[in-house]
Amino acid sequence: MWTASAVLPGAGPADWRELRRDGEAAEFHAATEMLELHGAETEAYLHGLTAEIPSLYVIMRETAGECPLEIVQITASPYEAQDYTDSGEEIVEKVPMPHGLVAWVRDFVEEFHQDEIFVKRKRDKKRIDIVEDGVGDPRIDKAADIYASPSLKRRRLQ
Incomplete structure (x- = not known):
């Protein structure tokens, strides 16, 4: 079972470098990603900061390659993290x-x-209280045919 447990601010480049091992459990430095903040997302950041425990969200995707997971993104926006959980393709920690x-x-x-x-x-x-019952499609000629589907007007050949 793989899970993100922490972020390392200011860490150097890494590609699944093992940090420590205790029996079968191992801790890896999977990747170094840039945390970008956007001025339009400040409401989301504020929401995340006012939580009991301010958090970051690590978005990962399973791969078929050598590494078990690909780190897609790290975000401080709980709203953006929610968007990634909607698809079900990514793992959000x-x-x-x-x-x-x-x-x-x-x-x-x-x-x-x-x-x-x-x-x-x-x-x-x-x-909106005025109801016009019986009024159908204006392309239909007869009032009796208000539920009929409209047909194309045919030209008469002379």
Whole structure:
């Protein structure tokens, strides 16, 4: 069974390098991925930071190659992680965010986050209580045939 247990901020390149082994259990440094933050995602980052345990999400995909899993992405957005779980093709593991990264993400959110003002939509004045029963497709000539499928108008050859 494979699982992501932690992230190593500032780690060098790695490709499934074994870090330690205890009997049959082994810990690997699978890959070094860049954590990118986007200004449009600050609401999601803020949501993740206010959780009981701020976390990062490691998105992995099973491979048929030499390595058992491919590290697709690491994200601080719980919304983006949710999107990956919807397909069922990727494995999403939640790991605690190191304190240094918590501070870095918080600084990013403080600099770029803008609250969106809620604007209530106004209804139009169209009356929806008026019902026109029996009115069918306007392409049908006879009122008696309101449930008939429309047909193409045929040209008369002269």
